[in-house]
Amino acid sequence: MNTHNTVESGSMGRVAYARIAPNEDLVLGVEKLCLAEGFRNAFVRGALGSLVDACLSTRSGAFLQISGPAVEIVSIAGEVRAQPDGSLRAALTGVVADTDGAVYGGPFIAGANPVCMTFEVTLEEWLPAEKPQAA
Numbered sequence: 001m002n003t004h005n006t007v008e009s010g011s012m013g014r015v016a017y018a019r020i021a022p023n024e025d026l027v028l029g030v031e032k033l034c035l036a037e038g039f040r041n042a043f044v045r046g047a048l049g050s051l052v053d054a055c056l057s058t059r060s061g062a063f064l065q066i067s068g069p070a071v072e073i074v075s076i077a078g079e080v081r082a083q084p085d086g087s088l089r090a091a092l093t094g095v096v097a098d099t100d101g102a103v104y105g106g107p108f109i110a111g112a113n114p115v116c117m118t119f120e121v122t123l124e125e126w127l128p129a130e131k132p133q134a135a
Contacts, residue, residue: 013125015045020119026051027110030090031080033123040082041126044092047076049119054096055112056104063112066104070116072097076108079126 016037020029034042050073054066078092095105 009129011127011129013127014039015125016042016123018121018123020049020115020121022117023052023114025111026113026115026119027090027092027108029115029119030078030092030121030123031088033121034080034088034090037123037125039080039123039125040088041128042080042123043126044076044078044080044121045124046122047073047120049073049121050116051096051119052114052116053112054104055109056094056096056106057109058106063109064104064106066096066098068099068116070099073119074103080123 014037016033016039018033020026020033030044051068051071053068054071056064056066058064074095074097076092076094078090080088080090083089090110092108093106094108095103097103
């Protein structure tokens with residue numbers, strides 16, 4: 001198995017407490033919040049809310065659709081990273097529970113996880129250290 005590990009130096013910056021509106025996508029909403037706050041890189045530090053329906057990725061690369069209404073997010077973690085083209089990309093993973101109490105986990109698929117009522121999220125800015133210039 002080939003793994004690639006990277007250690008990045010930096011420091012934590014500002015903290016934003018924000019709300020994602022109903023029917024807005026969870027992943028895209030986090031990216032939009034970072035853009036609004038001027039965060040180029042950030043960590044999701046906490047969240048509270050539910051989704052209309054949830055869509056998670058599986059290990060095989062398939063999608064797992066969890067039907068609501070009101071699929072509860074039990075836990076969530078992730079980060080937002082600036083891309084070479086200047087855009088932002090959020091990678092969020094979580095655990096959700098359906099209306100019968102069944103629990104599922106995995107990465108959230110961007111564009112397929114609409115917020116139910118509102119979704120509260122705490123974002124912490126990550127400020128990577130400047131890389132030394134080659135001489």
